[in-house]
Amino acid sequence: MQVGLSGRVFDAVIFDMDGTLVDSTPAVVRAWTTWALEHGVTAEQLTGNHGVPAASIIARLVPVDGRERALARITELEIADLDGVVPLPGTLDALRTLPADRVAIATSCTRPLAEARIRASAVPRPSVVVTVDDVEHGKPAPDPFLAAARGLGVDPGRCLVVEDAPAGLEAARAAGCATLAVTTTTPREELHADLVVADLAAVRWEVGESGISLTPVG
Structure with a gap:
């Protein structure tokens, strides 16, 4: 030890x-992949964010006026996908x-x-x-x-x-x-x-x- x-x-x-x-992890990847495609975000931009709150990730990637909608969307996607x-x-x-x-x-x-x-x-x-x-x-x-x-x-x-x-x-x-x-x-x-x-x-x-x-x- x-x-x-x-x-x-x-x-x-x-x-x-x-x-x-x-x-x-599989559910997280599916949800964020869908979200990224919808918001024009690349896989590279999402790298290194494990363990960081979604709101903090979105604050770095989405303009201020779109953050509330973006956060609501990833929340919707993640709650809807609980497979596995x-x-x-x-x-x-x-x-x-x-x-x-x-x-x-x-x-x-x-x-x-x-x-x-x-x-x-x-x-x-x-x-x-x-x-x-x-x-x-x-x-x-x-x-x-x-x-x-x-x-x-x-x-x-x-x-x-x-x-x-x-x-x-x-x-x-x-x-x-x-x-x-x-x-x-x-x-x-x-x-x-x-x-x-x-x-x-x-x-x-x-x-x-x-x-x-x-x-x-x-």
């Missing part, structure tokens, strides 16, 4: 959703093992999209789900993880964030959280975290009187 998490104990775990808990949205390896075991009051989701999705993907994937829904609609600034700003920690009633410095995207990891570090990265959507060399593993099936969660810890498996 990498030194960064070895022997550490946490009060809570905050999970990103897309690419971390659920595999929504399923739990990633290790997700169900993690959410069944960890105490429900010590788990949160912090996602760059809007509230309607997050709830739709949680239902479609049938993953257990934590009581604390923070979406881009709940914060002033989305990832890579720390706001989503700070809000999740507040919702759980814990110190961000005692939280472990699980992410698959550089923007999310940047946000977690800015919030003062420890980081676990999964290589489900991003090459390992681009993920700067305390520990990097293939997916959630590569770790075993342990819950004790002092808190939550994890060890690698396999």
Whole structure:
């Protein structure tokens, strides 16, 4: 195990959703491909935006007077396409093992999209789900993880964030959280975290009187 998490104990775990808990990549690609064709945006212009809120992506690509319509359209496309949205390896075991009051989701999705993907994937829904609609600034700003920690009633410095995207990891570090990265959507060399593993099936969660810890498996 990498030194960064070895022997550490946490009060809570905050999970990103897309690419971390659920595999929504095919649906995301389909929706954004359709949107890009409709808006004259190239595939190159969309590169490197994983984990970034849709509104932030659109703000870089669409003139001010068209942003509201563009955001409404991508939201419509994504909510309509839930085919193949399923739990990633290790997700169900993690959410069944960890105490429900010590788990949160912090996602760059809007509230309607997050709830739709949680239902479609049938993953257990934590009581604390923070979406881009709940914060002033989305990832890579720390706001989503700070809000999740507040919702759980814990110190961000005692939280472990699980992410698959550089923007999310940047946000977690800015919030003062420890980081676990999964290589489900991003090459390992681009993920700067305390520990990097293939997916959630590569770790075993342990819950004790002092808190939550994890060890690698396999």
